[in-house]
Amino acid sequence: RKEVEQDPGPFNVPEGATVAFNCTYSNSASQSFFWYRQDCRKEPKLLMSVYSSGNEDGRFTAQLNRASQYISLLIRDSKLSDSATYLCVVNPGGGWGKLQFGAGTQVVVTP
């Protein structure tokens, strides 16, 4: 079983619509969680950290469910510029900064 699993998509989303997707992680002791965005052939860029109480950053909302070991990302009012691959990232802890990445969920926003 992979440490972090994501639906690869693609999620084809009309402009202005809402899209949501999850990822699951295997290590129940994982300490911190992030969503990164990666454009084609570019480096991952931090989109947002994910906090236990859930958090929002503009049109983006992240949720963490520790009991079920999943993280979600919701994008409201999708823009064409939101087309990217979204990487679910987990820090399993243990005192050092190894990040575990999912393979990514591709989102394609269409006009």
Added chain:
Amino acid sequence: ETGVTQSPTHLIKTRGQQVTLRCSSQSGHNTVSWYQQALGQGPQFIFQYYREEENGRGNFPPRFSGLQFPNYSSELNVNALELDDSALYLCASSVKLAGARETQYFGPGTRLLVL
């Protein structure tokens, strides 16, 4: 921009050769991590350096080695290159503080092709 730079941007090598990739961390960051990203996959952790010492290693063979310098810049060295080493190599810098969440910021990567 993250302030993390990497060189070179692209590199072509042949099997058996050796390669050195370089990374310059964001100002004030004391930690650098290296990742390998194969096509269609998420990045895989290679190792991390904190204050010039290796601070954790992923599931990569010893022919992958690294260095961190006093100015916190870093090198990734790969010996005896194999075809499967073809990938995007990413470095990420961060600040390691006790009890604080560590956020890593990535450089643009070096795309390595092994023929």
